[in-house]
Amino acid sequence: MRTGDRMTIVIARLRPKPLAAGQLLCALALAALVAMQARGDTVGEAVRHIVFGDVVMTALMAVALLGFVYFRRLWRWRNAYVRHDGVTLYRGGSARWPLALVRDVVLAKDGVGVESLRLVVDDDSEVTRELVKLALLEDTPEAVRGGVMFAAAGMRGVPSGVTVN
Numbered sequence: 001m002r003t004g005d006r007m008t009i010v011i012a013r014l015r016p017k018p019l020a021a022g023q024l025l026c027a028l029a030l031a032a033l034v035a036m037q038a039r040g041d042t043v044g045e046a047v048r049h050i051v052f053g054d055v056v057m058t059a060l061m062a063v064a065l066l067g068f069v070y071f072r073r074l075w076r077w078r079n080a081y082v083r084h085d086g087v088t089l090y091r092g093g094s095a096r097w098p099l100a101l102v103r104d105v106v107l108a109k110d111g112v113g114v115e116s117l118r119l120v121v122d123d124d125s126e127v128t129r130e131l132v133k134l135a136l137l138e139d140t141p142e143a144v145r146g147g148v149m150f151a152a153a154g155m156r157g158v159p160s161g162v163t164v165n
Helices: 016-037 042-053 056-075 139-156
Strands: 010-011 080-083 088-091 095-098 100-110 115-121 129-133
Touching: 010 139, 016 042, 016 056, 042 056, 080 139, 088 139, 100 139, 115 139, 129 139
Parallel strands: none
Antiparallel strands: 010 080, 080 088, 088 095, 100 115, 115 129
């Protein structure tokens, strides 16, 4: 993959089936909620019921729409979710970190129990950054960790003993 002057190296891809299923479930939930909420004889009355009707139903419709947008965004980046260009590590389309600041990649569980790979960045904060959820990851966690650490070690100019399978 080429972006600008630098060659981009893909470290991790996302599995397409969970992303497609997430989009489908969110779209079906949104359609069902709109169908349940839309009442009236005219289009204007139906729209008024959807927007200004039951507040809980409107909030659930907003959550379903946000879920669809989230899974759609992941779908667009599924073939190059975690990548680097030799200077910067990228996650999806928005998050980026300088490779020189990357210290480690750890496996952690969140409050719900969902496992993810998290990035330890040396920027004077105690917080790790989520890199990718294991349920969505196409490659093995060890391979992704090895790829990130290899890229970070190459940026620091110090050879590392990381093995990528």
